[in-house]
Structures are given as C-alpha cells and as structure tokens.
Amino acid sequence: xxxxxxxxxxxxxxxxxxxxxxxxxxxxxxxxxxxxxxxxxxxxxxxxxxxxxxxxxxxxxxxxxxxxxxxxxxxxxxxxxxxxxxxxxxxxxxxxxxxxxxxxxxxxxxxxxxxxxxxxxxxxxxxxxxxxxxxxxxxxxxxxxxxxxxxxxxxxxxxxxxxxxxxxxxxxxxxxxxxxxxxxxxxxxxxxxxxxxxxxxxxxxxxxxxxxxxxxxxxxxxxxxxxxxxxxxxxxxxxxxxxxxxxxxxxxxxxxxxxxxxxxxxxxxxxxxxxxxxxxxxxxxxxxxxxxxxxxxxxxxxxxxxxxxxxxxxxxxxxxxxxxxxxxxxxxxxxxxxxxxxxxxxxxxxxxxxxxxxxxxxxxxxxxxxxxxxxxxxxxxxxxxxxxxxxxxxxxxxxxxxxxxxxxxxxxxxxxxxxxxxxxxxxxxxxxxxxxxxxxxxxxxxxxxxxxxxxxxxxxxxxxxxxxxxxxxxxxxxxxxxxxxxxxxxxxxxxxxxxxxxxxxxxxxxxxxxxxxxxxxxxxxxxxxxxxxxxxxxxxxxxxxxxxxxxxxxxxxxxxxxxxxxxxxxxxxxxxxxxxxxxxxxxxxxxxxxxxxxxxxxxxxxxxxxxxxxxxxxxxxxxxxxxxxxxxxxxxxxxxxxxxxxxxxxxxxxxxxxxxxxxxxxxxxxxxxxxxxxxxxxxxxxxxxxxxxxxxxxxxxxxxxxxxxxxxxxxxxxxxxxxxxxxxxxxxxxxxxxxxxxxxxxxxxxxxxxxxxxxxxxxxxxxxxxxxxxxxxxxxxxxxxxxxxxxxxxxxxxxxxxxxxxxxxxxxxxxxxxxxxxxxxxxxxxxxxxxxxxxxxxxxxxxxxxxxxxxxxxxxxxxx
RNA sequence: GGGAGCUUAGCUCAGCUGGUUCAGAGCAUCUGCCUUACAAGCAGAGGGUCAUCGGUUCGAACCCGGUAGCUCCCACCA
Numbered sequence: 001x002x003x004x005x006x007x008x009x010x011x012x013x014x015x016x017x018x019x020x021x022x023x024x025x026x027x028x029x030x031x032x033x034x035x036x037x038x039x040x041x042x043x044x045x046x047x048x049x050x051x052x053x054x055x056x057x058x059x060x061x062x063x064x065x066x067x068x069x070x071x072x073x074x075x076x077x078x079x080x081x082x083x084x085x086x087x088x089x090x091x092x093x094x095x096x097x098x099x100x101x102x103x104x105x106x107x108x109x110x111x112x113x114x115x116x117x118x119x120x121x122x123x124x125x126x127x128x129x130x131x132x133x134x135x136x137x138x139x140x141x142x143x144x145x146x147x148x149x150x151x152x153x154x155x156x157x158x159x160x161x162x163x164x165x166x167x168x169x170x171x172x173x174x175x176x177x178x179x180x181x182x183x184x185x186x187x188x189x190x191x192x193x194x195x196x197x198x199x200x201x202x203x204x205x206x207x208x209x210x211x212x213x214x215x216x217x218x219x220x221x222x223x224x225x226x227x228x229x230x231x232x233x234x235x236x237x238x239x240x241x242x243x244x245x246x247x248x249x250x251x252x253x254x255x256x257x258x259x260x261x262x263x264x265x266x267x268x269x270x271x272x273x274x275x276x277x278x279x280x281x282x283x284x285x286x287x288x289x290x291x292x293x294x295x296x297x298x299x300x301x302x303x304x305x306x307x308x309x310x311x312x313x314x315x316x317x318x319x320x321x322x323x324x325x326x327x328x329x330x331x332x333x334x335x336x337x338x339x340x341x342x343x344x345x346x347x348x349x350x351x352x353x354x355x356x357x358x359x360x361x362x363x364x365x366x367x368x369x370x371x372x373x374x375x376x377x378x379x380x381x382x383x384x385x386x387x388x389x390x391x392x393x394x395x396x397x398x399x400x401x402x403x404x405x406x407x408x409x410x411x412x413x414x415x416x417x418x419x420x421x422x423x424x425x426x427x428x429x430x431x432x433x434x435x436x437x438x439x440x441x442x443x444x445x446x447x448x449x450x451x452x453x454x455x456x457x458x459x460x461x462x463x464x465x466x467x468x469x470x471x472x473x474x475x476x477x478x479x480x481x482x483x484x485x486x487x488x489x490x491x492x493x494x495x496x497x498x499x500x501x502x503x504x505x506x507x508x509x510x511x512x513x514x515x516x517x518x519x520x521x522x523x524x525x526x527x528x529x530x531x532x533x534x535x536x537x538x539x540x541x542x543x544x545x546x547x548x549x550x551x552x553x554x555x556x557x558x559x560x561x562x563x564x565x566x567x568x569x570x571x572x573x574x575x576x577x578x579x580x581x582x583x584x585x586x587x588x589x590x591x592x593x594x595x596x597x598x599x600x601x602x603x604x605x606x607x608x609x610x611x612x613x614x615x616x617x618x619x620x621x622x623x624x625x626x627x628x629x630x631x632x633x634x635x636x637x638x639x640x641x642x643x644x645x646x647x648x649x650x651x652x653x654x655x656x657x658x659x660x661x662x663x664x665x666x667x668x669x670x671x672x673x674x675x676x677x678x679x680x681x682x683x684x685x686x687x688x689x690x691x692x693x694x695x696x697x698x699x700x701x702x703x704x705x706x707x708x709x710x711x712x713x714x715x716x717x718x719x720x721x722x723x724x725x726x727x728x729x730x731x732x733x734x735x736x737x738x739x740x741x742x743x744x745x746x747x748x749x750x751x752x753x754x755x756x757x758x759x760x761x762x763x764x765x766x767x768x769x770x771x772x773x774x775x776x777x778x779x780x781x782x783x784x785x786x787x788x789x790x791x792x793x794x795x796x797x798x799x800x801x802x803x804x805x806x807x808x809x810x811x812x813x814x815x816x817x818x819x820x821x822x823x824x825x826x827x828x829x830x831x832x833x834x835x836x837x838x839x840x841x842x843x844x845x846x847x848x849x850x851x852x853x854x855x856x857x858x859x860x861x862x863x864x
Numbered sequence: 865g866g867g868a869g870c871u872u873a874g875c876u877c878a879g880c881u882g883g884u885u886c887a888g889a890g891c892a893u894c895u896g897c898c899u900u901a902c903a904a905g906c907a908g909a910g911g912g913u914c915a916u917c918g919g920u921u922c923g924a925a926c927c928c929g930g931u932a933g934c935u936c937c938c939a940c941c942a
Binding site: 003005006007172190197214215216217218261262263266267270271272278279280281282283339340353385386388389392393396490493521558559566567569571572574575577578579580581582584585586587588589590591592629631632635638639646647650654 | 867868869875876877878889890891892900901902904905906936937938939940941942
C-alpha cells in the first residue's frame, strides 16, 4: 500500500476521536483501581475556544492521558459555567437587537430567553474541546445551573446562613453601572489613568469672603457632600471649628469636621465628604453621624437627590460642573494627576462605590483550613511562588459580597413578609423551599430578587459534579474525591481556587485537589495579552485546521513552563506539525522494510544502545512529569524521537542493513517505535493512535490510549556517553562526505574508545577545523576529557592546525586550575567547613590536573 | 502606596548545594545539498561581558547590596 509522504491529520483525528468515545475509553465508573480525577475549570457557557482554553485543556489532557496509560481509573469531568453577568449581558444585548427591553419582560420570560440562548449556543465550546482531542468523560458533562447543581448551591446558602456565616447588610459595594449589579472586590480591576484634580473653594457660612478650598477628582459628587473634613492638628483650619461651609451649586450648609484620617500634605489638607459615594467618606460619615445623599441612579446618571443635572451621565456632569464652578467663582485651579480607578472585570465600566443592601459571607469563619493546608503542603501550588500571594490574600480576606442584581443565576432563597405586621416580620426567612406564609403574621411572602454570584456555584464544583450534596457519601464522591490535579489560570486563584478549597474543607473536611497547576497567560509575540478586543489571538480552530490538533497541542506546550506567561507564536505549531510528519516518516521507513531471518551481528550494538537511551530518557521524562515540567518532558520526547531515533538509530540501521534488517532487529525497532508512540501519546494523541494501528493488526480495544505507559529500565550511563561520541563521529563523516564529495563507508566497528595514545592526537574540535596528528587512516580526538580513536574514512584528510598553541593554552589553563585547587585545599575555612567527600573530590581534581599537565608537557617536548 | 518575581544567543527558555558535567537546548538565521522514510528533510556554520555597578570568595550566571528596565499581585488618600 502506498503511504503518503505527508501526514494528513484531518481525517484521522475525527475518526479516532469518535472511535475512542464509541469504545468507552473516556468514560469512568468507580472500580477497584487507583483513581485519577480531575475537574475541568468550566469555561463560560457563552465562550468560544481561545488560546487560553487550548493551553489549559491541553495540559489537562496530557495529564489525564498519561494517568490513563498508567492504568489508573481516569475521570476528567467537563462542564460549563453559567457566568451570570457575562451571559445576562449577552442575552440582554441580543434581545435589544430584536427590539426587546429586559425591563419589559418578567423574570420568567427573560429566563426563558436566556435558556433558549444557552441551548442554542451553550454547547459550542464543548464541541470545540473535542476537536482539540480532550479525553473528558462526556457522560458526566455538567452545567453550573443544572438542577442538581443549583440545588446544591441553595442548600449551601441555607446551611451557611443557619451557621451564621451569611448576613445581609448595607455596605459600600462595588457597583457596576453598566451591568447594573454589585460585584465582588476580586472582580474590580484597578488601572492607572490620567485625571484632573479640581481645587474647589467652599464659602464659610456667615462670612463675607472666607473660603475653604478642597481638592477632588470627582467634582460631580459635590452635590452629595455632607461635610468638609480637616485634620485636627492642622493649624490652617483651627479657626473654623464649629463653622459650616456652603456647598457650591446646591448651596447646602455642611459641618466642618475634624478627623485624623485626612492627610495634611495632600491637596489642600481639606477633604470633602460624600458618604454615599466613597468608602472612606462612608466610614467618616458613620463615625461623625453625617447625612447620606445618594446622587446617582444605578446606571450612573444623576438622580433627583442631586437636584441638578438630573438624568445626565456622571462623566458628562463632571465636565459640565467644572465649567459651572468656574463661572460661579468656586474653581480655584485644576491639576493633571494620575490616579487609580476601579473597572468592572466583566463590563469594563468604571466602578461606582455605592451603598446598597447586599448579602455577604463572613470569610474569616471558613478560611482557616484553606490557608493552613496550602501552607503545610497538603495542597501544592505549582509553581510554589504563588503560596505567598495566596497567604497574603487569605490573611487579609474581606467578606464576600455574594448577591448580584441579576436574573440569570440561582435566586437567593430568602423570603420577605409582604405584610410586615409584626416587628419579627422584618427578618427574612431563609429556606430551601418557599414557605407558604409568614409564620409571624400569615402574610404572603416574596422572594429576594437577587441571584448569587457565579463563583458561589463554581466553588462547589469538585463536590457537586459528583453529587456530593445531593447524595452525601455516594459511590462517586467517595471514590473520586479528593481529585488530583487542578489546572487553571492564576487570575482566578482567589475567585475560584481558594474558595473551592474553603468549600472542600467546610463540606467534606478534605482538600478538593492535591495539586494546583497554574498556567501562564498566553501572550502574543510582542507580549500583549491575547484578547478578543485586541484581535491578536489566532482562532484555535484555524490552527487545528492548519497544523492538526496534534501540531497545535505541541505548539502550545512547547512554550508553556508552569506559571510563566507564554509568548505564543504560530511557528511553534508549525514545528509541531513538522514533528508529526517526521514521526510519520519514520514509520514509513520501517514499514517498507522486509526482515530476513539472519543473526543481527553488528546491529546488536545499535539496538542495545537505543534500549539504554530509551530507559535513560523515560526516567528523565518521569522526573519532568513529577515536577510538572510538561514542556521539558515534551522536549525530551521530541529530541529522543527526532535526534536519537530518526537521526541516529534508524540512520544506522538503514546504512548497515538496508531494507532487509535481521528479524530480531526489525522486531526491536518496531518495539522502540511503539515505546516512542506511547511516550508521545499524551502530547499527540491522534497521530500516535493512527500509527499504532498501522504497525500491526490489532483487536478493537488494543488502542494506544490505553496501552501501558513505558517504564524506565536500567541503563548503562557509560555506554550512552560513549555513544554520544559515536554520534559526533557519524556527523563528522557525513559532513566530510558532503564537503569533500567522498563517500566513505560508514562502519562503526570500533565502538570502544581507544585507551592508548592519550594525548598523541592533541586536541580536536569536532565542530570546527580538525586538528590532529594521527597516522594515515585513523583519527583521534578529545571530547569531554576523554580520548578516542577512530578509523578515518577513506579519502578524508586531516588538517594540521595550530596544535601547539592549543596545547600551550591548555597547559596554562590546567596550571591555573591546579593552583586554585591547592589554595582551596590549604584554605582553613574551606577545609573545616567542607564535607569529607568534597575534599576528596578536590584531591581527585588535583590529581587529574597534575596528570594532564605532565602529559601536555611531554607532548610539547616531542613537538619541539 | 505595599509586596512578589524576572533580566542568560535574534526569539522562547534550561541551568540543582558557587568550581572541570558551565556557558546549554529548541526555534529562527546563514551556507551547501531535491542523497529512494521525510525539503514539513539532511549536513555544516555563525551568534552570549549571563541587565548594570559594587561586595563576599582562591573562584560568581549562581551568594549579598545598589541601580536601571520589565511583569504580576495586593491596597479605601481625595
């Protein structure tokens, strides 16, 4: 059968993915084997696959596939997240396009639209993950708003409320005027921006021309001012005690208060106080019993309470009020400054601090075990530099604002009495199901309008996907929990990872996972974060179409050390594709061989070598996996295949045996190829499966996806070191052949390094000009301190170079080295502090150097 | 404002307890080859004051300071 020179991934990838699912390789049920469990960080249901997902899910798939090949019962649970703000915003926008306003709909009507939308578009990312080759258990796919999962959320809310960890209160929250909801502290991104500092003077009440000047970046909030605050020690303002200032525009008299909170050095040392729109001002307001005037509507326009500019946007008002203040003679000056503003993570709107009634979870009640168990290593963060960050956050954690003024999500199970006939009626009733009537007065109840923060459902993910709440202690949860690895982005270490750990300890008393692998952020070639808005992210599906899923996976993995950001370049995918093709062609070569029944002879040397090499490299790859250095593991496998197997081993067999290798050699070679395929399978699942089935006839379940992962055998390090020289030699000969147009027969019969003639040949630099003095027909050289003698290919000439210079330099170097060893050995401090074996080591080095010096001197004498 | 980390070849990164396993890998570049597995290939070559200044040491990419640049996290000074 003719096999194509170029490997075409498309057909094979689709075929094998279906095959794996058909044969049930992805599905897991509890059994007697050791489990390997992983839950996928659920992508937003609205999402489409981007490079971050590719990175994240490729890493997960590599870990999962390797575990599966190691014989573990592997369960990778996929799913999607309802992402309340993002999804609701999308649905609202879609409805708007259809001319429907959210406010014209009832909650039920809106939710129906949202669910329709979810059914239609929600599965996209799931299908895309399949293209990438993710071996998830698709029979277990979950959505954070599935009935079971929502029920778990409600149950947890009620439970925490009963424990007294959840409370409702008026607090200053981060208000997103675009999303029209409160967001948590973690969802606010601070950015430095250029802004203007306005110096505004307020007249002192009852005086003709006495003023107090304040500095503010937000002059529009003047309308909500209820005090002026100065430092009690500030002499400039000492005389104003007990007086009042007149707020410009609104002409309201407000008290001048004294508080140490004010920095005397900043601005004018006087501060306007707007308790409704600044956290600090709010605190001052509470302390000094100030009036609170909320001048904004939820959407960021001015409310009636502002009296002026009603209905206009806050930023427009800021401009206008500057002009108006100037006209009125209140504006002293403006200054350009840089300050930091909070932006909403989801909508990018400038966050407005706003007082509102929200639900909170007291974090200090639940966070301790989550901190302790990361610090004591029960849960390992990879890389561990994140431990510090994690600790800092956990030690300073604020209460979590868990209510959102949205409809898409789990509605808060709190019920309020409509009648309010008795004082007790004011307390909300929190319960899993809606009570019929108010137990105090018998009135009807209404449910809290708000939904819970999305993270309030995803923090239960590792438990709820195994029905750990619905059916505590069920077969799945007891078998699969705790899970093993969690692969996610560092950005959500607090949003999600920390909270999952909290929930894990709170509800199961156990960590949800043992290792957290934090991936980097995918950046483009010039270091910018890849994002849709910048348009600098390639569409992963295009990459897969162009380079195959295997090539794309290799491409992203090659540049992804744990925790470091990675600069992605499409070139890497090309490298991946080329590698796949190389592998394919190595198979083509072997496939074209016809073994004969003769004894292997010399070829045994090569098979023996490769066996050793394989063991050495498998051991190395094991180590890389153990420390989660996936790109290193891949690189080792890449070099083993490309350089050692294709570039050297196959080349040698081909040269010595032609198309008819001895059967033993042939069988061994197939075996090596299979080992390589297995090692590569987690990285390149498709091509390896494809070749696996072409090497021989196989039964339907004999697939590489479940083939036993190779184990490292014993190997002879010395033999391998010698062969590295053989490789250099082979390359040398090839180079000679090409450059001199001669064709020496490649015969590597002298595989043992020559022990004689230590320095007679001098120093030869293999990669450059050949220096040497060897006799006709032989060549010796020094590499890594050892001398080797090989037969010289016919027709090759030795270039007699500056041998003497080299030797002189070597001599000087060795003498200098000897001196340093001597000094070290005579150094009291060193000797007293050093371990005995280090001293012995130094002594050996000294002896070596002395021997070399003697040899070089002798050599130089013979040359003179 | 506070904290963490980084800076090694054109690019992306290895480099453990300071030394003779220390200056490495892959990619890219250049040169020569379409040699029957593979041009998505083969052979060869060039390329680094290990950011910078100082210190410790017999010896520093590595340890300790200073400086510069970059990144990230946290934070309620208008």
